[in-house]
Amino acid sequence: MFNITQLSQEKINKIIQDALEIAGGKSFKAKQDIFVSNLFFEDSTRTKTSFDIAERKLGLKVVPFDASHSSVNKGESLYDTVKTIESLGVNLVVIRHKQDRFYEDLKNINIPIINAGDGTGNHPSQCMLDLVTIFQEFGKFEGLKVGIVGDVKHSRVANSNAEALRKLGAKVYFSGPSKWFDEGAIINGTFLAFNELVKEVDVLILLRIQHERHENKHGFSAEEYHKKYGLTKEREKLMKPNAIIMHPAPINRGVEIDTDLVECERSRIFKQMENGVYARMAILKDALEQKGFEFE
């Protein structure tokens, strides 16, 4: 799975259902030896650990792979590395790579490839866990209002989420520093001033600020960002009674969100992480079942 938007609505629904069944206590275990490997060419402990646990919960055998010591450093191409892993008997790989659409180089690989984030492009398992979290809360997407706030332009999450949510019937709103918006690119939602958006939405998704990339360029200090585009205690009070707060993490406490709100009643931030494991189990199971592997 490379891209959430390539999936049919039926497939998305199936994965959500499986994830919610697992969340409810259902267990799936591989009926035979299945070897998987997580090829993370870019750091992301959270996503990697989530896959690592999902794989172990499914009873898969996880083969360690350390990208920083790999032959890629001797100039080996991504294709040759993945072909090697396939030749060694690995049955599925999860890949994170900084190159946009890295999977286009991997067409001759015969084992399933799960995209765990490519460049600023796609991050389908993160998107799926957001969908699971929203569906778990509201039991539907149709008619929901979802607000995405922050660096939409550079966020993998924002772009795929918006597209998937619109397809599933939700209304998507954006907010954040206007300089961070590529006006032309916002085709999947409507821009709103942050104070308006906060009152309007059922789901408020706060994006992580990439300090690395923006602070100097756009001249926001952490304090200024928090004041203008962060979820303060005052703004939280404006939210609808059943509205929930989400964030892909890691959180910059006191920047995107007041530190006291991180674990407040309407926060689903740590719930998202929990659901991430279930969503990834469902994604892995689906990919392996398509290759004829069975679970019990």
Next chain:
Amino acid sequence: MFNITQLSQEKINKIIQDALEIAGGKSFKAKQDIFVSNLFFEDSTRTKTSFDIAERKLGLKVVPFDASHSSVNKGESLYDTVKTIESLGVNLVVIRHKQDRFYEDLKNINIPIINAGDGTGNHPSQCMLDLVTIFQEFGKFEGLKVGIVGDVKHSRVANSNAEALRKLGAKVYFSGPSKWFDEGAIINGTFLAFNELVKEVDVLILLRIQHERHENKHGFSAEEYHKKYGLTKEREKLMKPNAIIMHPAPINRGVEIDTDLVECERSRIFKQMENGVYARMAILKDALEQKGFEFE
């Protein structure tokens, strides 16, 4: 478990008994899937490998965690990192961290936390393996004379060991360069000249010299240290017939101890490492049983 001195004598005895039963061949295996992760924010292959093996021998599922690539590097707090690991479904964490009493920041974590070393403070599993090794040898603590030699001031091991041993009825003696002693702090033992101490004790614990910290500051070369405070072949001959030698390792051969004595008859240095796995199995089992997990 954060600190050996917080444990009741009853609990210490139970863990020692369990460890010795395991040493004698008894096996304990988790009756269900239990996920654990070793969060080592400071290098310590020996301790980490020991936990890694202890966990696998108990049939636990070990989820890899690479601190050097983690979000802590993006400024995430220890609390948020551990809360994430908990949210992902890990049932117990082992933590090593350079900050003294790091666990005080982790009060809202609901899964058991095993302290694998905090700053220069505590290292309870190391202390426990020393207790197991001593009890295995002598069958008691009451009346035993234990000598601890070296950098007592900076040693996690020395401080907790001394306190625990005194509580359990042993007499503790210290030796080493006098500059390395914080006179006021030695409340759990008596200072003796090294040549006196060697003749007196049943258990001789040699501490590792931290070359990094002292050599320049205190002006000892390795040779000088060995001559004055190292266990030479001559000094070894002064020891009581059944007295044993211990060292937390890694050893500086020819500094704290003559290289030929490392595996001599009265050395328990590699035995300590073996016992470390049993002690950690007992500690992990105890922590998990308190949360309702079962072993068979």
Next chain:
Amino acid sequence: MFNITQLSQEKINKIIQDALEIAGGKSFKAKQDIFVSNLFFEDSTRTKTSFDIAERKLGLKVVPFDASHSSVNKGESLYDTVKTIESLGVNLVVIRHKQDRFYEDLKNINIPIINAGDGTGNHPSQCMLDLVTIFQEFGKFEGLKVGIVGDVKHSRVANSNAEALRKLGAKVYFSGPSKWFDEGAIINGTFLAFNELVKEVDVLILLRIQHERHENKHGFSAEEYHKKYGLTKEREKLMKPNAIIMHPAPINRGVEIDTDLVECERSRIFKQMENGVYARMAILKDALEQKGFEFE
């Protein structure tokens, strides 16, 4: 196992037979808990991953070891590190180390040690997988003509392969830049001009160019090397009908071999990687059975 040339022909044949049975679908699983650890003091993802998978396929428990964070960095000797791993309860270690014949320091270690490459000396599991691949193809060694091309002088593979193949009855030919040959050292084969060798052999083993070591020293650009000593499409056409191409990988595409030939019909390059897992399973199984462990 340190060295392929120390093995009896009988032992080599047994390991090849076991590997081919595994290739044919036969499964071997440890009947009890067996702990192994891969101590790679030199990077080699391919070899390490191959062992990692072989071990898991045999049902062994793999204990992670990160050499870059180990006590070796605190000055601990290889012996003390391995003795520690043994004391912790590991039943077999696989070691890769840049020091020639590192295993000579490890005579007092009681658990089996598998050499996964020492300095420029030996790499017996790589050699064994080559033997498996050749035998799988031709069903014999007697009378086969094998050509080894490239940096024979610096290649672990070349030297042990040549010696083993000669012992087993094959004829070995070498080619490559003449400066890279230590004339005196070529006692196990005959030097041929590359265009001659290509027509002659049943098995063509292309060695990886070590860019790091030679480019400046010998003045070959990648293009020049390819033209003179690389397998171009023209040269491939000169090969005998059933001759096969082998390469220890990672491949420099367009240098040792034309990129389009890497997966051509007579290439066994990725097959070698697959066989590497089977060969290592057979090697591990043999070493463990000698210690009384059983497989089913």
